[in-house]
Amino acid sequence: MLFMVIETFPAGAVLPIYRHLNTQGRGLPDGVEYIDSWITADFRRCFQLMRTDNVALLQRWVLHWEGLGVAWRSCRSRPARTPAPPSRHCSTRTPRMLELRPNCECCGRDLPPDSTQAMICTFECTWCRDCAATRLPNGVCPNCQGNLVPRPIRPAAMLARHPPTGKRLVRPERCVAVVA
Ligand SMILES: [Zn+2]
Ligand SMILES: [Zn+2]
Numbered sequence: 001m002l003f004m005v006i007e008t009f010p011a012g013a014v015l016p017i018y019r020h021l022n023t024q025g026r027g028l029p030d031g032v033e034y035i036d037s038w039i040t041a042d043f044r045r046c047f048q049l050m051r052t053d054n055v056a057l058l059q060r061w062v063l064h065w066e067g068l069g070v071a072w073r074s075c076r077s078r079p080a081r082t083p084a085p086p087s088r089h090c091s092t093r094t095p096r097m098l099e100l101r102p103n104c105e106c107c108g109r110d111l112p113p114d115s116t117q118a119m120i121c122t123f124e125c126t127w128c129r130d131c132a133a134t135r136l137p138n139g140v141c142p143n144c145q146g147n148l149v150p151r152p153i154r155p156a157a158m159l160a161r162h163p164p165t166g167k168r169l170v171r172p173e174r175c176v177a178v179v180a
Contacts, residue, residue, distance in 0.1 A: 001053060001122075002035075002077035006156035007046045010069040014043040017068055027064030029057045055122050056152055059098045063158060099124040100154065100164035106175040107144075113164050116149035124168075126151065126169075135175040142174040 009017060028034055035049040052058055057173060062072055098120075100113045104127050111118040119132045121141035132139060132148050140147055154162065 001051070003050045003052065003055075004056060004075045004077070005048045005050055005058070007048070007071045008071040008073075009044050011044070013069055017065075017070070020065070020068060024064070025062055027139075029060050030085075032061055033158070035097045047174075053122075053147075054149055056120065056124075056149065058099050060152055062097075066158070097162045098152070098154070100151070101126040101167060101169065103166060103168050103170065104128035104131055105169050105171050106135050106169045107172070113154055113159060116150070116153070119148040120151045121146040121148055131175060135173070137176060143171075 012162075020047060025137060029161075031052055034052040035051055037046055037048040039046045047080070051056065057069060058074060078162055091122055101124065103110050104118075106127055107130070109128055117129045119127045120146055123144055123146070125138060125141045125143045127141070127148065136142055136148075
């Protein structure tokens with residue numbers, strides 16, 4: 001998927017940002033491809049075209065730039081012939097962090113932020129490894145039919161500022177019943 005990431009810089013931030021870029025690099029995780037970027041003449045806005053199949057990686061990349069006051073917005077590419085309000089494919093919160101949901105949607109078991117058992121789809125639907133392997137038809141997310149990847153673990157220092165969501169979702173009807 002292609003994403004347009006729109007960054008808005010605070011006044012006077014351009015020097016610290018270029019210093020960060022020169023010393024720390026672009027910080028792209030494996031699986032995110034930088035394609036091109038444009039910056040406005042006043043250095044207040046940057047448009048970056050990126051390609052990834054895992055939106056969680058894009059969010060990890062945003063964390064690399066944490067602390068510089070950059071406001072983020074990202075939009076998934078869509079063919080212009082399918083009209084949809086921008087809110088349908090653009091993130092609205094800035095910065096938009098990966099939603100860390102508290103439990104498996106299938107069996108309800110707890111999946112705390114440091115769990116290595118959590119699997120997510122591109123929309124952050126969350127499943128435990130057991131259910132992903134045994135109770136999800138074809139091993140894909142039953143909500144969106146997308147593939148599942150292990151949920152990246154948010155560093156503890158980042159958890160205080162970007163806490164997990166408390167929203168518990170359990171939809172066992174989407175899973176294959178356990179054979180008794
Ligand atoms: Zn489960
Ligand atoms: Zn899904």
